[in-house]
Amino acid sequence: MIRKLFGTLLLGTFIAATWTAAIADSYVGLPRTFLWNPNFNEVIDTSSYAGDGPFKIGFSNASQGDGWLGTFYHSVQYGVSQNLDKIGEFIVTDANGDPTKQISDIQDLLEQGIDLLLVNPATADALDPILGRTMRRGVPVVTVARRVESDSSFVSFVTASDTALARMSATWMAEILNGKGRVVLLPGLAGASPAEMRLEAAKEVFAQFPGIEIIDTQYTGWSPANGRQIMAAIIQREGANNIDGVWSDSGLQGSGSVEAFIGAGVTGTDIPPHTGGDLNGMYQLAHENGFPFAGIDYTPSIGAAAVQLSVDVLEGTPVPQRLDVNFQIVISPGHETRSISADVLLPEYVAVDRPGELIMGSGIPNYDPTSFSVELPN
């Protein structure tokens, strides 16, 4: 018991000291997923991995297939640039979403004598055997964005919590509709664990509101173009007036949905309530049109957080087995609900003068994806 309490205190100190300062947004408290987690979060003793720097870190990336993943990779690079005195070599591989290639990539990284493996797994399950083998070989593994099944296959998992994001946005949607209405669900990429976890969590919430009717669920691959095309077809079939809300797990496809409504002649506050963060363009559309909106970013800053945690592991600092990174709840003015309050109101959060393609929550000062460049070790 004392050990667990000590561990929890240590964990709280770790998170507070390390991450709240790094993400300068409105909510600066401890991550809610940490605060409300009914279980204890184990603290991992990393003294057996401690060594003298500079360290050689291998990063096995799943993909850079969409805007969010591009910004996430920039965040990883930013994290490395903040630790140039400790990281001597940073080797990157990209599996293009193929788990079998990622397994081979990891083997190639191990053969190059890396001190630690940082990995964004392409799928939650398929990487389990190779990561287990990596750990048994004595090379610590830090997973980011997606975890694998076995606890023994990694030291720590860095996340912004897909389930919390989806539960909050779905609850907001159900409550803003007063528990009654016809809703379209626009999840991300079929089969990708973040998309499936968010969809399952959202359905769990909507199931508690008998008046909410899910009229269609369409995967979009987190693509604005797909979002627009799919929603245009649904509007054609159902009629714009018969759609009361659109739950989108990200603004990437959510922005396409809003554009489909505008294309169908539905503008301003006539556009039904939408959810979906991440993309500045989505925030801009909601701000310009004034329809009810809730945006929660799956913060790409988990990339930099994971790099920092990796360095901590190699320095022998105890780390939490799961590190939650803060997210912000952004709501349009006057549209807070009984359960979901805004951390920051939309007009204060939207970057009106910045490009619509900008992914929010990168944690990188003055971030511009087109001109982003940092100094890297090699």
Added chain:
Amino acid sequence: MMLSKSNNRVRRLKLDPSLIIVILLLAIVIVCGFFLNERFGTMRNFMNVLEQSSGLGFASIGQAMVVIVGGIDLSIGAIITASTVFMAAVVDVHPGLMIPMIFGTLLFGVAIGFCNGYLTLKTGVHPLIVTLGTASILNGSVLIYTLQPTGGVPYWFEEFAYGRIWNVPISGAVMIVCFALVWLFLHYYQTGRAFYAVGGSPEAAHLCGIQSNRVILLAYSASGFFAALAGIYFVSRTGVGDPRIGDPITLSSITPVILGGLILGGGKGNIFGVLLGVIFISLLSNLLNYMNISTFIQWVIQGVIIIIAVSVYVHKGKNL
């Protein structure tokens, strides 16, 4: 029936320009690797590459056999996917069926391959369309069953993908044995040599008394068999049945066939060229990883090499 023309075969193997091209490419990668990274040229790394190339190798054997008879199989990736899900889903519920399911999965692959061949022959539709249709049916069925990786296999089964005997990867050794057996079959057995005859000219083969339909059915069945074997390898490697795992393999399986000098259109080529093509693709990917080169640049480099290799064949008068 065994033939005694080994001397001629050896001479043809030595003179085959397609083998010379892929050997040259391999030599370039290996020499570059030795200069660019000291860890590249270790036996340990080469064994790693052999292990990594097994899945592509199995798939490419099947593709090569179909290409030799003048066809093409675009359902290989879908058969791999369906095999992984089929096997992992059943074994997850009935772990005691692990060994029977290996045979069951191979039989499943043979059955799908046989259907491909049968439909091609009966309908007269180009195999590209038939196998694309089969792929669509299989992929759709799998995604109806599950959208996410599913099932599982016992831990000991990982040894097929990761295990070593005298530091030689088990899967890599199985792949090389498969290539050798297929080479022996194609060159020393009458039915095997009939593959080339049917691919070269089905009409002429028919006039020579070769039962072309049987040969084509055998080629597609073999393709299904090796795709299922690749599926088994991927289950062993990932521990799950993945509804998307085969997606990139279909086109990947054609690349070593082209690099190895097999002619799309049938009738010519050496299966060892395909093996060298598989090893070349895997070594190139390995080297580019060692050089810390972005995946996107890797695609460009692979594309350029394929175009150059094919151009050389065309220049040599081989009509692709």
